[in-house]
Amino acid sequence: MWWLLAMVMSDAGMVMNANSDTLPRGCDAISRDYEFSIEGGRAHAAGHPGLIFGLSQHELRVEPCSRLTVSFSNLDQVRHQWMVHGLPKYLYPGGMFHIEANGGATMTGTFIVPGDDRTYLLHCDMAQHMEKGMKGQLVVGRGSGDLWSVKGQSDAFVRDDYLPASVPRWSLFMVFLGAVLVFTASRLRRR
């Protein structure tokens, strides 16, 4: 079980809870091998008001019992992470698989997903980075529904509803309507 606590650390960053050969319960074999190259950084928030950071891919869809090798490239100078939550704790301490890449670095790690249909949170855990755009979802099989506030996939939990462009026109109309009502009412009283 030595690999359970395995943590690869280097100048470029670290990989925690890598698992390339132990099958989750209920999996008879590795169903498929995936390789993903994912970038994280400010460049991937461009054009999305309110976001500062982003991922090149905010949703990954994979088959149950598949093995994912993820190369995570950090395009910024600050640290970024690519972290999956909710994995089985008997296999991944804390339920996590975690890649951290220092500024400008790329780190690669492998893990195996369980066999049930489920949607897992993936994010960067640096303070405020998830809230500022580094949030995604890993959909295994049919998944278990979209997470909220995943860029390009789902709506924000609290949506910033800026006033629509027609508000000034409607305001003027309501003021006019009010004036007409007051005028009419005063005419009626005078009779």
Ligand SMILES: [Cu+2]
């Ligand atoms: Cu980050």
